[in-house]
C-alpha cells in the first residue's frame with residue numbers, strides 16, 4: 001500500500017469499482033483511528049498582507065489590485081471569544097507573510113487568548129524565524145500549519161521566489177517545528193502546473209516521513225492576478241504525466257493520506273468545497289477527512305482574502321458557517337467534536 005508505484009496506481013485509476021474500495025478503506029481507517037467526531041477549527045484570516053510572491057496565490061505581494069488589511073488585536077480577540085461561544089476548541093490564525101505581525105505583537109495576542117480561553121491555538125503565518133517560532137510556542141501556541149506545496153524541489157523553487165538573501169526550505173522548518181513541540185501540519189496543492197503523478201506520490205510518502213500531525217490538501221485553483229493564473233504562460237508536465245486539479249483527484253489524495261498517516265487530523269478543505277459547493281465537504285469527510293475549518297473572519301475582510309477565485313463561504317457570517325458545518329456533519333451520520341481535538345498522532349508520539 002505504501003509503495004510509490006501502488007500510490008501512483010491509485011492516483012491514476014478511474015475505475016469506479018476500485019475507487020469505491022479506496023473510499024471504503026479510507027473511511028474505515030479514519031473511523032478506527034480518529035473516530036466519528038468531526039472537529040471544528042475556527043479560522044481567522046488575520047491579515048492579507050504578504051511579503052512573498054508565491055506564483056499561485058491571490059494575496060501574494062505582486063497582486064497590486066488587492067486592498068490590504070491587518071486585523072486589530074481587539075477584533076481578533078472578539079473572534080476568539082465568539083469561537084468559545086460556538087463551542088469550538090481551536091482557533092487557527094492565518095495570514096500572509098506579514099512582518100507587521102512581529103514577534104512581540106503576536107506573542108502578546110497568543111498570551112491573551114490563552115489566558116482568557118481554553119482554546120488550542122494554531123498558527124499559519126508562513127515562513128518566519130526560529131526566534132519567532134520559539135517565542136510563539138512559549139506564549140502558548142499549540143500547532144503550526146505550513147504546507148510544503150510540492151516535494152519536487154525544482155517545481156517548488158520555480159513557484160516560490162525567494163526573498164533576497166533568504167532561503168526557503170519548508171521541509172526543514174516542519175522538522176524543526178516538531179522538535180520545538182508544535183503539532184505540525186502540512187500538505188500540498190493538487191494539480192499545480194508541472195506537478196506529475198510521481199511528484200504527488202512522493203508528496204504523500206513525505207507526509208509519512210515527516211510524521212505529520214495534520215495534513216491539509218486541496219486542489220490548485222488558478223487566480224488571474226498571479227503568474228500561474230495566466231494559461232498561455234504556464235508550463236505543464238508532459239501529456240499523461242500532469243496531475244489534474246480536479247475534485248476527484250483531491251478525494252484520492254485525502255484517502256491516500258489517511259491510509260498512509262492513519263492518526264493525522266485531516267480537514268475537508270475550503271478549496272474542495274469551492275469545486276463542489278453542494279457536497280464537497282461531506283464527500284471529503286466520507287473519504288478520510290475528520291476536520292472542518294469554519295471561517296470566522298469578519299465579513300468585511302473576507303473578499304480581501306481571496307487566495308483563489310470564487311472561494312467558498314465568502315458571503316457568510318461566522319454564525320452561518322457554524323450552522324452550515326454542523327448540519328453537514330450531522331447529515332452524514334457523524335458527530336460534532338468536543339474539546340481541543342488534539343492530533344492522536346501527537347499523543348502517541350509523546
Ligand code: SAM
Pocket residue numbers: 056057058059094095096097124125126127145146147149188189218219220221222223271307308
Ligand atoms: N502565508 C501562509 C503560508 O504560506 O503558509 C498562510 C497563508 S497561504 C494563503 C495558505 C495556503 O493557501 C497555502 O499554503 C496554499 O496551499 C493555499 N493557496 C494559495 N493559493 C492557492 C490557489 N491558487 N489554489 C489553491 N490553494 C491556494
